[in-house]
Amino acid sequence: MINSAKKTLILILLTLSINSVFADSPLTSTDFSQVYLDIPIVKEAFTSKGRITLEMMDYIDDDTNSIDVKLAIINAIGWNHKGMMISKMYFMYVMSKKKYQTDFGGEYSAFKWNASRDELICYSYMKALDNYLDVVDAFEMAGEALRKYPDSFAVNVIYNLIKSQGLTAFGEYCYSSKMFLTLKDNPKLKMDMRRESISYVFEYMTSIGENCKKE
Numbered sequence: 554m555i556n557s558a559k560k561t562l563i564l565i566l567l568t569l570s571i572n573s574v575f576a577d578s579p580l581t582s583t584d585f586s587q588v589y590l591d592i593p594i595v596k597e598a599f600t601s602k603g604r605i606t607l608e609m610m611d612y613i614d615d616d617t618n619s620i621d622v623k624l625a626i627i628n629a630i631g632w633n634h635k636g637m638m639i640s641k642m643y644f645m646y647v648m649s650k651k652k653y654q655t656d657f658g659g660e661y662s663a664f665k666w667n668a669s670r671d672e673l674i675c676y677s678y679m680k681a682l683d684n685y686l687d688v689v690d691a692f693e694m695a696g697e698a699l700r701k702y703p704d705s706f707a708v709n710v711i712y713n714l715i716k717s718q719g720l721t722a723f724g725e726y727c728y729s730s731k732m733f734l735t736l737k738d739n740p741k742l743k744m745d746m747r748r749e750s751i752s753y754v755f756e757y758m759t760s761i762g763e764n765c766k767k768e
């Protein structure tokens with residue numbers, strides 16, 4: 554448990570836009586899709602030059618496909634989208650297909666309250682990669698996915714990558730590393746990613762904590 558002051562700090566950090574550009578960061582340096590390149594659609598995403606296709610969105614929104622492969626597709630597309638907002642494209646795709654509605658708010662609220670766990674975490678991951686300098690909305694949506702499936706290792710990884718993105722932007726490398734690495738040996742989490750991906754998932758977050766004081 555972290556104290557209330559630390560919780561307040563996290564809230565402040567994650568409700569501010571990131572104003573400085575940094576090439577190496579949790580979102581841009583975690584390439585776990587390397588382990589999934591034997592799957593044709595992941596390999597296609599890896600060579601897509603930052604673009605998402607209708608075939609990829611079909612795959613991502615298919616409930617019969619596993620969450621880790623869906624996230625691997627998004628990871629393989631990467632963060633350099635050359636001005637294309639892939640999260641917006643996916644959002645429009647889902648809303649057109651599912652026609653989610655709510656009695657209050659607009660389409661965003663309808664999606665937030667009705668979308669499946671997979672749709673929420675995939676959308677939030679895309680949105681964070683669309684603009685890794687401002688992860689406020691992505692973090693909020695990832696939190697909804699985590700609420701629906703708190704035991705998923707994959708969902709926890711993406712949620713905490715987005716959270717770490719906000720923290721490291723303000724120099725909280727040690728706290729961010731320590732927080733993220735607690736996922737590694739958490740027996741309460743269901744391992745729903747390939748075990749070979751573990752080294753890729755934790756490589757960057759381990760590296761930024763190497764010079765931190767041990768408590």
